[in-house]
Each structure stands twice: as structure tokens, then as C-alpha cells.
Amino acid sequence: MPRIKFNTEVISCRFADDFETTGRWKVTSRCIADGSDKAVKEEIFDAVIVAVGHHSDPYLPLKDFPGIEKFSGKVIHSHDYRDYKGFEGKRVVVIGLGNSGSDISIELSWHAKKVFASTRKGTWVFGRVGLNGVPLDNWIFTRYQAFLTSILPASYREQQFKDYLNSKFDHAKYGLQPNFGPFRQHPTLSDDLPSRILNGAITVKPNVTHFSGNRAYFDDGTSEELDAVIFSTGYDFSFPFLEDSLLQRKGNDCALYKYVWPMGLPHSTMAVVGHVQALVSINPLAEMQSRWVTSVFTGKLKLPSQSTMQKDIDKKKAWINNRFYKSHRHHMEVDHIEYIDELADVVGCKPNLLKLLFTDPKLAYKVFFEMCSSYQYRLHGPNACYPEARKRIMAQSESALYPLRSRVSTAKNPGSNLMLYALLVAIFALFCFML
Structure with a gap:
């Protein structure tokens, strides 16, 4: 992998001498392989992605x-x-x-x-094993659950989850x-x-x-x-190779547009990936951030004005302050589906449920009621691969239960009217999306 350098410590990342006109960066680094302390090296890069995480x-x-x-x-x-x-x-x-x-x-x-x-x-305490023994992700991180959260009073949804968690143990x-x-x-x-x-x-x-x-x-x-x-x-987190003023850092808080883009730079050539926290793994969020970042770096997409970005930052801070109790850790919390959808809408790969309902209703059902995985964002838009993404989505619930197939039981559990109820809710949800 000639384009990737391992065992390299970044000492500093600063504006290149021609930054005002080119947006380039001067990166100072050194090789730390085998405990050696080789000569410091300076290189010029067209763009920089900071992906050191927030558990440093x-x-x-x-x-x-x-x-x-x-x-x-x-x-x-x-x-x-x-x-x-x-x-x-x-x-x-x-x-x-x-x-x-x-x-x-x-x-x-x-x-x-x-x-x-x-x-x-x-x-x-949330158990990793959810309702009916399926993984928690498979039933809680769905568009159906996100839809319910968006239309029902927050106090009601909170009580629902309180009751569910206390049904596992008081x-x-x-x-x-x-x-x-x-x-x-x-x-x-x-x-x-x-x-x-x-x-x-x-x-x-x-x-x-x-x-x-x-x-x-x-x-x-x-x-x-x-x-x-x-x-x-x-x-806490730190970016020891950057000046705090670059990310407008105050304690554990940074001024980042959608938790990705630093404010006040004349060129969109630095981005922060993975500096966000949700209940799910960081990987799907970081993947969508990366897709957005590379589209901006290559000129396919542009960022909005500074005032528009600042309004979004202020809105997200107000949401966090209203949603979470005050803590040094609650500065970058997001809801999984809502956040990825927000970025996917910008990238142009957000699933079109209404279109799927008429063109591929079986897939539409899976996309709405089953786990919202990264495959959904490969159905449409840049770098889409509809046949393969569809295949993965249709099989993901069964794949999640693959470890249970070591002994197949012949016993059958009776069904319920849940499917009919879910279908009615789906029709109502899609009607709302059409408005």
C-alpha cells in the first residue's frame, strides 16, 4: 500500500504558506517504527481528515x-x-x-x-439481546421506530422504554x-x-x-x-497536532458543522471524521461522513455559508442541552438514523421510501421495518449498487440469526396480528412522507 504510511506520528498540522489561495496544509511527522526516532519530515497536502476519535x-x-x-x-x-x-x-x-x-x-x-x-x-441498562431474542439493533434501530419517535410525545416514548427496560429487571x-x-x-x-x-x-x-x-x-x-x-x-479528547483555535475548542466542545467541518476556514480542505457518538457502532456514521467529505474535497459538493452552518451548530447544541443531562461527555451525541439520513440527504443517497413502495414493495417493507444498515444508502445516489444492496438488505435479518442455526427446532410459535398492524402504520407513515 504505497499511499498509506503506518507507524507515523503527526507532530503538527498547520496552514501551508499558500493556504489562503490553495487551502493546502503543511504536515510535520516522523516515523516511529521499531522504536526509532527518525528525522522529522514536512509534507504538503491538499486536504486533511482528522480521524483520531474522542476516546484518546x-x-x-x-x-x-x-x-x-x-x-x-x-x-x-x-x-x-x-x-x-x-x-x-x-x-x-x-x-x-x-x-x-x-x-x-x-x-x-x-x-x-x-x-x-x-x-x-x-x-x-439495555440488553444486547432484544425482543424475541433478536439483537437489540435489529428492532430498535429501524425507520419504523424512528418514525414513532418523531410523531409521538417524547414523554410517552420515554415511558415506553422505561417500561420495557424495567420489564427486563426493575x-x-x-x-x-x-x-x-x-x-x-x-x-x-x-x-x-x-x-x-x-x-x-x-x-x-x-x-x-x-x-x-x-x-x-x-x-x-x-x-x-x-x-x-x-x-x-x-x-476527554485532544488534537495535539492542531491549534485549539482551529476547531474553536472549548473543553470537550468543538464548533464543527454537523460534527465534521471546522468553522471560519476560507477553504473546505479539513474535516473531522468519527467525532460523534451514538448508541450504535461508529462505523456507519463515519462511513457516511467520509462519503460527504470526499465529495466536498473533490468539488462534487459545496458547503453552505458560514451563517447557515453556525445556525445548524447552534440548533444541535440546543437539542443536546434539552435532551441530555449536563455532562462533560454529552457534546457530540446524535440519534443514529436521523443523523445518517441528514448526511445522506446532502450526499444524495438517502433511500426513497415512496419510490420503493411502488417499484419494490418487499424491499420497502424491509427498509422501513428492519434494521437501518449501511446497505440502505447504496440503493440510490453516488456509488450505488442496487442489486447487491437489495440482496444484503433482504437477507440481513436471517444473517443476524445465523449463530442460532446449529440446532433447528421443529416447534412452531403461533403468529399474531402484528404484521397487519405494522402494515397500517407503514401506510400511514408513507402518507406522512408524501405531505
């Missing part, structure tokens, strides 16, 4: 935990956790119960003497239920956490107020003697 710098709020500096046991961030080795037979507190904190607590609960999961606000009884709904924070994904709490392998505790020696004191007045503390408190 561990967020370690030690100042919020007085006495931790005198704790003689092991203190690490989840970023440095590799496996349970070294924690066998220990009493461990995991501070923070997001996805990393949950996974670490579960693994340690099989090996440590005792695991305490400390959470300040609580969390809603979050309040488990000491996990927050004082806000499941749409107001980035959720925790875990199927094993409830069972490990239920059998006592993990004990849920409130926030740690302070440490004294090797003892942690909690909000409820209790305390525990500990051997190790693991901070699962999330991440």
Missing part, C-alpha cells in the same frame, strides 16, 4: 475524590485495564457504571473477592435507576450485569465522597476497605 485521553477527576492521593492500593483508569490478572482475591471498587465500568465489573466479579460498582447518577430495586429517562444519557449495554448483581457478585454503591487510608466512603454513609480503585470515568 482518559478523564481522571481525582480532585473530586479527596484522599485518593494517600490510597496505597492500585489506582488505574479503565483505559489501562487489560484483564482480571492482578485483581484475584482483591476488594475492588469500579467508579462509573458506563459500558467500560460495567464490562470491567462483570469480568472482575468472577475473580476478585468483592466488586463494588459506584455510580453517581445511576444508569439505564432498575430501582437494583439501585440503578436514575432520576431521568433512558433517552437523557448514553446508555449502558449489558446482558450480564443484572445477574451478577442479583447473585451478590457485584454490589451497587452510590458515589464515593472521599477516601481515608484504604477505605472509601460513600454518599449513603457506608464505607468499604479496598485493595484497588478503577476509574471508569470516560474520556
Whole structure:
């Protein structure tokens, strides 16, 4: 791969001398292969994509935990956790119960003497296994569900999901239920956490107020003697090779048009890819961002005016402030389908449901009611491949259940009127799209 250079550290990325007229960038880098520290090299590039992610710098709020500096046991961030080795037979507190904190607590609960999961606000736990045993993605990330969210009151939808999550296990009884709904924070994904709490392998505790020696004191007045503390408190992000003013960064917030384009540049030759967060994997979002970025870089698409872009940034910030509780992590949250559709509309590859209804109704049904995968954005527009995309969409539900085919059961479950109900909703939804 002659066009790709691995083992290369970027030291800085700055305007080239002719940036005002060409939009080019001067990138300073060095090779770090085999531990060597070779000569620094400067190169000129026509465009730059920043794709370092937002999980680069561990967020370690030690100042919020007085006495931790005198704790003689092991203190690490989840970023440095590799496996349970070294924690066998220990009493461990995991501070923070997001996805990393949950996974670490579960693994340690099989090996440590005792695991305490400390959470300040609580969390809603989504199981990866959804209704009827299908993957969560397959029934929650559909255009049908997105349509319901768009037409029903937010309070009603939130209560629906509260009821669903509490039907799996009562979050309040488990000491996990927050004082806000499941749409107001980035959720925790875990199927094993409830069972490990239920059998006592993990004990849920409130926030740690302070440490004294090797003892942690909690909000409820209790305390525990500990051997190790693991901070699962999330991440900050940084772009050490860029000046903060370039992305107008303030703390964990950046002024990026649709979380991609820096503001105030005379040329659209720098983009940020992957600096966004949704419940799903980052890959489908980053793919659509990349399609947009390359179309702009090659001159096929143009960005709107600075004032239009600023209005969009302000609108998205207002949406986040209204939707999520205030936190250092909630600055780049998006709803999966709505965000990709927004970018796909610009790129010109958003699926046309109305057209599909008349030309390929079976496919239209799959696109509306089944998981919204990246295949849908290859049906129309640039780089489309309708036959292959259609084939993948028609088979994706069965493909998701492929691991279950090791033993085929001859038993049959009775059907329901759900299909008729879903068809009526689909007709209504398509009618709304026509308006």
C-alpha cells in the first residue's frame, strides 16, 4: 500500500504558506517504527481528515475524590485495564457504571473477592439481546421506530422504554435507576450485569465522597476497605497536532458543522471524521461522513455559508442541552438514523421510501421495518449498487440469526396480528412522507 504510511506520528498540522489561495496544509511527522526516532519530515497536502476519535485521553477527576492521593492500593483508569490478572482475591471498587465500568465489573466479579460498582447518577441498562431474542439493533434501530419517535410525545416514548427496560429487571430495586429517562444519557449495554448483581457478585454503591487510608466512603454513609480503585470515568479528547483555535475548542466542545467541518476556514480542505457518538457502532456514521467529505474535497459538493452552518451548530447544541443531562461527555451525541439520513440527504443517497413502495414493495417493507444498515444508502445516489444492496438488505435479518442455526427446532410459535398492524402504520407513515 504505497499511499498509506503506518507507524507515523503527526507532530503538527498547520496552514501551508499558500493556504489562503490553495487551502493546502503543511504536515510535520516522523516515523516511529521499531522504536526509532527518525528525522522529522514536512509534507504538503491538499486536504486533511482528522480521524483520531474522542476516546484518546482518559478523564481522571481525582480532585473530586479527596484522599485518593494517600490510597496505597492500585489506582488505574479503565483505559489501562487489560484483564482480571492482578485483581484475584482483591476488594475492588469500579467508579462509573458506563459500558467500560460495567464490562470491567462483570469480568472482575468472577475473580476478585468483592466488586463494588459506584455510580453517581445511576444508569439505564439495555440488553444486547432484544425482543424475541433478536439483537437489540435489529428492532430498535429501524425507520419504523424512528418514525414513532418523531410523531409521538417524547414523554410517552420515554415511558415506553422505561417500561420495557424495567420489564427486563426493575432498575430501582437494583439501585440503578436514575432520576431521568433512558433517552437523557448514553446508555449502558449489558446482558450480564443484572445477574451478577442479583447473585451478590457485584454490589451497587452510590458515589464515593472521599477516601481515608484504604477505605472509601460513600454518599449513603457506608464505607468499604479496598485493595484497588478503577476509574471508569470516560474520556476527554485532544488534537495535539492542531491549534485549539482551529476547531474553536472549548473543553470537550468543538464548533464543527454537523460534527465534521471546522468553522471560519476560507477553504473546505479539513474535516473531522468519527467525532460523534451514538448508541450504535461508529462505523456507519463515519462511513457516511467520509462519503460527504470526499465529495466536498473533490468539488462534487459545496458547503453552505458560514451563517447557515453556525445556525445548524447552534440548533444541535440546543437539542443536546434539552435532551441530555449536563455532562462533560454529552457534546457530540446524535440519534443514529436521523443523523445518517441528514448526511445522506446532502450526499444524495438517502433511500426513497415512496419510490420503493411502488417499484419494490418487499424491499420497502424491509427498509422501513428492519434494521437501518449501511446497505440502505447504496440503493440510490453516488456509488450505488442496487442489486447487491437489495440482496444484503433482504437477507440481513436471517444473517443476524445465523449463530442460532446449529440446532433447528421443529416447534412452531403461533403468529399474531402484528404484521397487519405494522402494515397500517407503514401506510400511514408513507402518507406522512408524501405531505
